[in-house]
Amino acid sequence: MDHIKSLKCLICGKEYAPHEIDYVCPDHGDEGIVDVQYDYDLIGRRLNPQMLEQNPDRTIWRYRPLLPIAPESPVPPLTVGGTPLYKTDRLAAILKMKHVWVKDDGRLPTASFKDRASAIAVVKGRERKAEIITTASTGNAAAALAGLCASVGQRNVIFVPQSAPPAKIAQLLVFGSTVLLVRGTYDDAFELCLQAAKEFGWYNRNTGYNPYMTEGKKTASLEICEQLGWDAPDRIFVSVGDGCIIGGLHKGLKDLMALGWINKLPKLMGVQAAGSAALYDAWRSNMNAMDMQPIDAQTIADSISAGLPRDRIKALAAVRETDGAYIKVSDEEILAAIPVLGQNAGVFAEPAGAASYAGLVKAVAEGLVNPDERIVVLVTGNGLKDVASARKSVGEPFVVNKDLNDVKRVASQL
Numbered sequence: 571m572d573h574i575k576s577l578k579c580l581i582c583g584k585e586y587a588p589h590e591i592d593y594v595c596p597d598h599g600d601e602g603i604v605d606v607q608y609d610y611d612l613i614g615r616r617l618n619p620q621m622l623e624q625n626p627d628r629t630i631w632r633y634r635p636l637l638p639i640a641p642e643s644p645v646p647p648l649t650v651g652g653t654p655l656y657k658t659d660r661l662a663a664i665l666k667m668k669h670v671w672v673k674d675d676g677r678l679p680t681a682s683f684k685d686r687a688s689a690i691a692v693v694k695g696r697e698r699k700a701e702i703i704t705t706a707s708t709g710n711a712a713a714a715l716a717g718l719c720a721s722v723g724q725r726n727v728i729f730v731p732q733s734a735p736p737a738k739i740a741q742l743l744v745f746g747s748t749v750l751l752v753r754g755t756y757d758d759a760f761e762l763c764l765q766a767a768k769e770f771g772w773y774n775r776n777t778g779y780n781p782y783m784t785e786g787k788k789t790a791s792l793e794i795c796e797q798l799g800w801d802a803p804d805r806i807f808v809s810v811g812d813g814c815i816i817g818g819l820h821k822g823l824k825d826l827m828a829l830g831w832i833n834k835l836p837k838l839m840g841v842q843a844a845g846s847a848a849l850y851d852a853w854r855s856n857m858n859a860m861d862m863q864p865i866d867a868q869t870i871a872d873s874i875s876a877g878l879p880r881d882r883i884k885a886l887a888a889v890r891e892t893d894g895a896y897i898k899v900s901d902e903e904i905l906a907a908i909p910v911l912g913q914n915a916g917v918f919a920e921p922a923g924a925a926s927y928a929g930l931v932k933a934v935a936e937g938l939v940n941p942d943e944r945i946v947v948l949v950t951g952n953g954l955k956d957v958a959s960a961r962k963s964v965g966e967p968f969v970v971n972k973d974l975n976d977v978k979r980v981a982s983q984l
Contacts, residue, residue, distance in 0.1 A: 676952030709738030778880025787818025813885025841929030
């Protein structure tokens, strides 16, 4: 992997060769998150927009020279990446905006954005000849890892809080994972997973700990810019829990700037649930990421519920360095966004996926965006992940007798 220069600690700046450390800077324990540093001159000689235009592969592997994997490493067979970017004129009209796109990552194999990182985790784990790959998750990262592992016959162990939605737990079991339901929060599951991985030598996929997960998640911003003809949008709205997705988007945009493929960094707009708004509070108070303290996170959007965001260094940098903002929205605003997305864009989002649109609605109401700006809303998960919440967001169906007159009764109300 000659295109990787080093792994750089985001706390002290110390740099390591990729073979020197497995996950984090040892000077800072489990908090010492590192970032992959690339040789962009070398990558630029191996990949350019013209080459991409001629490549029929629409998956994340089309960006392989920009990913932290060996050239000869086999990749999982599932179709990860290439999700649609819809121009949503009806949503734009509702918001009195001119240009709004929705990127639907609920279309990925296990129905969430987390497939992007898990695909990299499977490749890296198998590069290390790992017998078992493990992760902690509120559900989506776990399902993603489970599905990607199943596609290549890789054993895995998943830690999830017992409160995770049943549909997400069902996915894990269907994919054949060893599932440990933790009597506690996501943060408790995360800590237990860290301990188990160290004890048993399992390969650890956890975000905010394994630096390569950022590299999988950055592929969404590479796709967005390519789908827009390398004319980067003005803002990208994305829901935020642990912070790895927004950090990944930022990394991909910085890659594209370094390569000269885009000429500006879009403002990254991180959307948090009001009951899980640690990063919003830290951003508002200009707090250092390492000074953040755990909160009691409570939100219907389980995928973005995090007491102490694990990738908080990258998540705060993503907003601060792009002149973006954090926005917090209530659970009621999140639920209200689900049918609006469904009825005006044909996109069915789980609560965390709809939170990004709820954030755009609030940003428009507060005058944070200009009507002429080009806006992308990233939907990170499909609504089938949490049907109970979807039902809460809409009314009840009509019930009719088995005769046409009763249908006429309903038709008269339409």
